[in-house]
Structures are given as structure tokens and as C-alpha cells.
Amino acid sequence: MKRYLSKHYTLKRKIQVLEELFFRSAMLTASILITLALCSIIWSIMQKGLPCLSWEMISQAPKGGFYFGKEGGILNAIAGSVYLAFGSTLLAFVIGLPVALYLNTYLQRAPRLVTIIRFILDLLWGIPSIVYGAFGFALMVFFRLPSSLAAGIIIVALLILPIMIRAIDEGLKSSPAGLKEAAYSLGSTNAELSFKILTRQCMPAIITAILLSFGRAIGDAASVLFTTGFTDNIPYSLGQPAATLPLSIFFQLSSPIPQVKERAYAAAAVLTIIILITSILSRLLSKKHNKNIVKF
Amino acid sequence: MESKIIIEDLDLYINGDQILKNINLHIPKNKITVILGPSGCGKTSLMKCMNRLTDIYPEMRIRGKILIDNENILDTHQDVTLLRKKMGLLSQRPYPLPMSIFNNVAFGMKINGKKKKAYLQHRVEHYLKQANLWDEVKHRLKDPGTSLSIGQQQRMCLARGLAVDPDIILADEPSSALDPISSLEIEKKFVELKENYTIVLVTHILRQAMRLADYVVFMYLGEVIEQGPAKEFFASPKTEITKAYLSGSIN
Numbered sequence: 001m002k003r004y005l006s007k008h009y010t011l012k013r014k015i016q017v018l019e020e021l022f023f024r025s026a027m028l029t030a031s032i033l034i035t036l037a038l039c040s041i042i043w044s045i046m047q048k049g050l051p052c053l054s055w056e057m058i059s060q061a062p063k064g065g066f067y068f069g070k071e072g073g074i075l076n077a078i079a080g081s082v083y084l085a086f087g088s089t090l091l092a093f094v095i096g097l098p099v100a101l102y103l104n105t106y107l108q109r110a111p112r113l114v115t116i117i118r119f120i121l122d123l124l125w126g127i128p129s130i131v132y133g134a135f136g137f138a139l140m141v142f143f144r145l146p147s148s149l150a151a152g153i154i155i156v157a158l159l160i161l162p163i164m165i166r167a168i169d170e171g172l173k174s175s176p177a178g179l180k181e182a183a184y185s186l187g188s189t190n191a192e193l194s195f196k197i198l199t200r201q202c203m204p205a206i207i208t209a210i211l212l213s214f215g216r217a218i219g220d221a222a223s224v225l226f227t228t229g230f231t232d233n234i235p236y237s238l239g240q241p242a243a244t245l246p247l248s249i250f251f252q253l254s255s256p257i258p259q260v261k262e263r264a265y266a267a268a269a270v271l272t273i274i275i276l277i278t279s280i281l282s283r284l285l286s287k288k289h290n291k292n293i294v295k296f
Numbered sequence: 297m298e299s300k301i302i303i304e305d306l307d308l309y310i311n312g313d314q315i316l317k318n319i320n321l322h323i324p325k326n327k328i329t330v331i332l333g334p335s336g337c338g339k340t341s342l343m344k345c346m347n348r349l350t351d352i353y354p355e356m357r358i359r360g361k362i363l364i365d366n367e368n369i370l371d372t373h374q375d376v377t378l379l380r381k382k383m384g385l386l387s388q389r390p391y392p393l394p395m396s397i398f399n400n401v402a403f404g405m406k407i408n409g410k411k412k413k414a415y416l417q418h419r420v421e422h423y424l425k426q427a428n429l430w431d432e433v434k435h436r437l438k439d440p441g442t443s444l445s446i447g448q449q450q451r452m453c454l455a456r457g458l459a460v461d462p463d464i465i466l467a468d469e470p471s472s473a474l475d476p477i478s479s480l481e482i483e484k485k486f487v488e489l490k491e492n493y494t495i496v497l498v499t500h501i502l503r504q505a506m507r508l509a510d511y512v513v514f515m516y517l518g519e520v521i522e523q524g525p526a527k528e529f530f531a532s533p534k535t536e537i538t539k540a541y542l543s544g545s546i547n
Contacts, residue, residue, distance in 0.1 A: 107355045178391040181349050182453070185385035186404040186460055187377045196407070200394040292394040292440040 006116070041271065049269030058270060062232045067251065069259040074267050079234045080242030082274070083149060085218035086158035089164075092213055096164035101194040103165075104172040118169070124162040129224035132159045137226035140237030150238035159223050160213040167212055171205020172198055178296060201293055207286045211279050218275060221246035233251045245271045270287070299324040299463065300494040306348070308341055315341050317518045319360070323511070328486060328495045330505040330526070333515035334546060339498040340388075343466050346496070347383045349374050364464070367504055368488035381408070383464045386492075390449035390472040392441030393456075397433050400441040400452055404460035419459065427455035427490075428481060442526065447478030454485065465489065467497045477487070492494070502541025502542065504529060514538050516546075 009017065057073040068074035136155035145151060163244050177197060183193045199206065221244070229241035230251070245267055252264035301323035308316035310356060316338045323329045331339045341350075348369065350356040361368050369379050381404075393400050401420045410416065418438070429451040430540040433444070441452060458467065463503045467486070471479030486495055486508060499505055505512060509526040514537075521537045522529065540546045 108352055111354050176391065178387055178389070179393070181353065181387065182385065182391040183393065184349060185347055185380050185405070185466075186456065187381035188407055190376055192407050196403075197393055199454065231484065290440065292396070294392055294394055294442050 007202060021037050029254050039192060045265060045268050048262065049265035049267075052266040053269055055264055056294055057263065061234055065253055066181035066232070067260060069257045072247050074243075074245070074263075074270065076234050077243040077248035077267065078243045078270060078274075080149070080228065081271070083235065083246040084152050084224065084244060085214055086150070086244060087153040088160060088217045089210060089214045091153060092156040092161045092164045092217075093210060096161055096209070096213075097168060097199070100168035100172055101198060103169055104175075104198070105190040105194050114287055118166070121162045121166050121169075125166060128222070129159055129220050130225075132156075133223040133225055133227060136223065140227065141153055147227055147229030147241045148239050149228055149235050149242040152224045152242065152244075153238070155223050155227045156217050156220065159220065162207050162214050163216060164213045166207055167209030168202065171209070174205075175201050176294070187243060203286055203293065207282055211282060216277060218271065219246060221250060243276075297324045297327075299323060299408045300364065301496070302361075302363040304361040304363070306342075306345065306358070306362065308338070308345060308359075309357040310353075311339075311355045315518055316345070318495060319520055321513060321520060322497060322525065323494065323513075325494050326490055326492070327510035328490050328497055328508050329510035329511045329513065331496065331498045331513045331515060332502070332505045332509075332541075333500065333534070334541070336498055337515045338518040339500075340468050341517055343468050343498055345370075346466060347385060347466075349385075351376060353542045372470065374486075381460045383466050384454070384460065384462040386450070386453055386457060386465065386467040386470040390446060392444070392449050392452060396438050397441050397442060397444065398437040401455050401459050404456060408460070420455075423459045424452075424457040426458055426485075427451040428485060428503050429455060447474050447481070450474055450478065451485075454482070464494045464496065466523050467495065469498055469500070470501075471501075473514065479504075514541065516541070 006085075013250065056071065058078060059075060060071075060073035062074070063072035077233065081211040103117060104113050130149075132155055136151060136158075140147065140151055141144075157275060180193060180199060183197050188197070220246050224244050228244060229249055230243050231241045231242070232243070236244040249264045249267045249271070252267060254260060299320070299322040302318050306316055306319040307314060315426045319342065322419070331342065333339055341356075344350050344356075345358055345364060346369075347366075350358050355486075358370060360370070362370055364382070365380075367374070367529075395403070396421055398408075401423055402416045405416060405419060410419075421430060421434075424433065429448060432448060433439075433452075443448065444452060450473070454470075457507040465486075471482055474482065483504065486497065489495065490510075491546055497504075497508060506526075509529075511524070512526050512529040513523040516537050522533065523537050529538075531540070533542055537546070
């Protein structure tokens with residue numbers, strides 16, 4: 001304290017110093033709290049999950065009586081979740097990237113329209129996933145379709161599309177106007193500017209968008225409840241129903257048998273590990289692209 | 297004196313405010329025309345009108361005529377990408393494209409459909425030599441464009457602009473982010489280049505204008521106050537505002 005408040009300081013300077021001290025400690029406290037919360041979540045999952053995690057858990061589908069504590073594993077849910085998350089992220093990316101680019105190149109002459117579209121996307125982002133699930137379920141009832149991996153992929157893609165578009169869009173929005181001007185003045189069309197320059201420049205934003213979407217897709221239970229269904233079999237085609245990890249965790253946690261409850265934590269650990277591996281891998285892969293990015 | 301660019305009754309509005317007022321200009325072919333004036337007088341906006349970068353800003357409205365080789369480029373039927381290829385742009389600070397040095401220079405040629413590797417290699421070398429950059433980068437063409445110093449980046453941008461084979465070079469205070477040595481190099485280059493190109497240089501640096509200009513356009517608050525051959529302009533300015541600017545009392 002003495003170090004901060006020399007007695008030669010004027011009153012105004014003293015207030016400034018105190019203010020600075022207050023905000024610095026507030027920020028430090030907030031950062032520590034958040035880090036602690038994150039670490040304790042990971043710790044509790046790993047501490048409860050890892051002891052129950054066995055090769056059998058991740059290499060076998062549930063056998064009869066799995067939910068009563070007999071043998072078997074959660075390979076059905078791992079496979080289902082991985083298929084579902086990769087499928088829907090890919091679908092959302094293929095649709096979302098061009099939309100985000102379109103908003104920032106072709107539509108720049110119509111800023112009001114862009115504002116409206118962004119507003120609608122933000123609304124969609126906020127809609128709870130059970131509503132998407134109900135919407136998908138209503139469609140499937142109407143067309144008399146059974147629950148399937150394909151239906152789940154489509155609904156989850158719709159769910160993560162606003163996230164994908166807006167996250168890429170934010171990156172594109174912050175790319176410097178001078179870069180666009182430079183590309184236009186070399187005679188690029190909007191498409192060339194989009195796919196040859198902006199996608200490179202905004203690679204970190206694109207990777208972030210993919211990761212955010214993937215995390216939402218693999219972790220969401222409500223939207224897949226009715227659309228992909230649940231099964232003990234590993235899906236072999238898009239037309240079959242599939243199990244997912246969040247639902248598998250839910251079913252095991254709701255069991256009264258302690259052994260089954262413990263396995264739920266193992267499943268949660270598997271889910272967390274999949275997300276960790278995906279984010280680390282994609283960050284590593286994108287690193288070599290990032291060296292070209294123009295920083296301002 | 298043959299005119300390359302003729303501007304007639306040009307008005308530019310940004311969000312309803314008139315930025316350029318009734319601009320009438322003749323820009324001579326194969327000469328360096330300097331657009332001179334204090335900051336905020338509309339020099340950069342005028343330049344953006346010439347290659348229709350105004351198109352990408354919805355808040356800008358433009359009225360009047362800009363004739364390049366006797367064709368009105370503000371005509372909506374004009375192919376904007378072809379038009380922009382006629383002009384190389386050098387902006388206030390360099391914006392390297394997010395790719396290697398080689399690809400920065402080759403980009404314009406590639407999007408024009410020239411993709412043969414040997415041809416590109418030959419041309420990239422040629423343009424980098426024209427921009428006096430070849431010797432510094434010949435061993436590191438694969439490095440990212442951003443790895444160069446700002447002065448080198450600006451020369452790379454010059455090479456990149458020349459590579460689309462323009463008739464006109466638009467330079468918007470190209471040395472404002474550069475150190476004195478790099479800016480002198482760019483200036484020297486302009487004097488060499490004017491044999492083959494029409495150069496329009498925007499600057500607020502009086503000394504630079506005196507060193508380079510063949511023809512001077514003086515702007516103040518969105519209007520062209522005075523224009524004429526450099527010798528006459530600097531020796532005997534006609535209006536009071538020009539005299540005041542040249543003597544340094546407005547800036």
C-alpha cells in the first residue's frame with residue numbers, strides 16, 4: 001500500500017491509484033474464480049470418471065442388463081455422438097461459411113438488411129435446443145419418418161448454424177477495410193475476395209466457429225432426444241437411430257444402482273476428452289495457416 | 297498535353313454530407329499528377345472515386361462523370377473488375393494479402409487466369425525487380441508477406457499493383473508510413489515509372505509534391521482551388537488560399 005500511495009501525491013492522483021488498485025484486484029479475483037470453477041468441474045469428472053473407465057467401457061456396446069450394472073460399454077453412444085457431431089458440424093460449416101461471406105461481401109451495399117439478418121441469427125442462437133428438438137420431431141411426425149442419425153444431423157446442424165455463421169461473421173467484420181480495398185483494386189471479384197483472401201485472413205475465427213459449433217453439437221441432449229432416438233446398437237447407416245453420449249449419461253445417472261451412476265461419470269469423462277482432443281488438434285492444424293495473417 | 301483522366305462536375309456525398317464539390321480535373325497522360333491539400337480535404341475520397349472503391353461503401357453517393365480514355369467509368373454498365381485492373385492502388389499503409397510474398401505478387405495474375413508456374417515465376421521476378429525488391433527477397437519468396445518490413449511491404453504492394461498490368465497508378469500518401477529512405481526509394485521509382493504509367497499521387501507533404509509533380513491539383517475543403525503545371529503552380533500561385541498553403545500558414 002505504501003508503495004502505491006506516496007505522500008507527495010495530490011488527492012486526485014491518490015484516487016486514481018486506488019481506483020487502479022481496486023479494478024486490478026477485482027479482475028484478478030474474477031479470473032481466479034473462473035479458473036477454479038473450470039478446474040473443479042474437470043477435476044470432479046475425471047476423479048469420478050477415470051477409475052470406472054475401462055477398455056470394456058469404450059470398446060463395447062451395452063449388453064443386456066448394462067443399465068442394471070451388468071457388463072457392456074458405451075461404444076454405441078461414443079460412435080453416435082462422434083458421427084452426429086462431425087456430420088452436423090460439417091453440414092453447418094458448408095452452409096454457414098458462404099452465408100457469412102455473403103453477408104460481408106455481396107451484401108455490404110445493404111447494411112440495413114445485414115443488421116436484420118444478424119439480429120435474427122442472434123435470436124436463433126438464443127432459442128433453447130429442446131425447441132429445435134420439438135420442431136424436428138413435429139416435422140418427422142408429419143412426414144412419418146422414424147428417428148434416425150440423419151434427422152439428428154439435420155436438426156443439430158440447424159441448431160448450430162446461427163453459432164457458426166455469427167462466429168465467422170464476427171471475424172470477417174473485423175478484417176481491415178484496407179485489405180478488402182487492396183483485393184478489389186487488384187480486380188478481384190467478391191467470390192475471389194471471399195474464398196482466396198478473407199477465409200485465410202479469418203482462419204482463427206473460422207476455427208473458433210467450428211469448435212464452438214462442435215462443442216454445442218456433441219454436448220446437446222435435448223435436440224437429439226426425439227430426433228436421433230436412442231439405441232444399444234452402433235449405427236451403420238444414416239437411416240438408423242443412434243445413441244448419443246449426453247443421453248447415455250442422462251440414462252445412467254437416473255439409475256438407482258450406484259455402479260451404473262459411476263459409469264455415467266466415465267461417459268462424461270469420455271465426452272470431455274473428445275472435446276479436448278478436437279480443440280487441441282484443430283488449434284495445432286490451424287497454426288501453420290496463421291503465419292500469413294495480417295495483423296493490425 | 298493528352299489527358300488520361302477527365303473529371304467533370306463530380307460531387308460525392310457521405311451520409312448526406314457533401315465531401316467533394318463540383319470537381320473538374322484533367323489528369324495528363326504519362327505524368328505525375330500530385331493532388332495536394334491539407335488533411336481531410338477529400339483527396340483520398342477523390343482517389344476512391346477513380347477506381348470506384350466508393351461502390352463498396354453504401355454511405356457514399358456519387359454524381360458526375362469520370363472519363364478514362366474517354367469512357368465514363370461511373371456508368372453502371374462498366375465492368376468494375378476490369379476497370380480496377382487498369383489501375384494499381386498504393387494505399388497509405390501497405391496491406392499485404394494473407395499469403396506468401398510470391399503469391400502476393402502473383403495473385404493478380406492468377407485471378408486473371410494465368411496459372412502456369414514458369415510464367416508466374418518469370419513475371420513475379422520481373423515485377424519485384426521493377427519495385428526494387430527482388431534482391432532483398434529472392435531467397436525468401438515463400439515467406440509470408442507480413443514478414444517484411446513496412447517499407448518492403450509497400451514496395452511489394454507496388455509490385456503487386458504493377459503485376460495486373462495497369463495504365464494508371466493511384467498512390468494515396470504512399471510514404472506516410474515509411475521512413476525517409478524508403479519513401480525516397482518509392483519516389484525515385486515513380487519518376488522511372490511515369491514513362492509508361494499515368495501516376496496520380498495524393499500527398500499533403502509539400503516538399504514531396506515539389507520533388508515529384510509535373511502537374512498539381514490543389515484541394516481545400518472538398519473543392520479544387522487551383523490546378524496547373526507544377527512550375528507555374530509553385531512559382532506563381534493564383535489564389536490567396538494556395539499562397540497561404542504554400543507559405544505554410546494553413547495546414
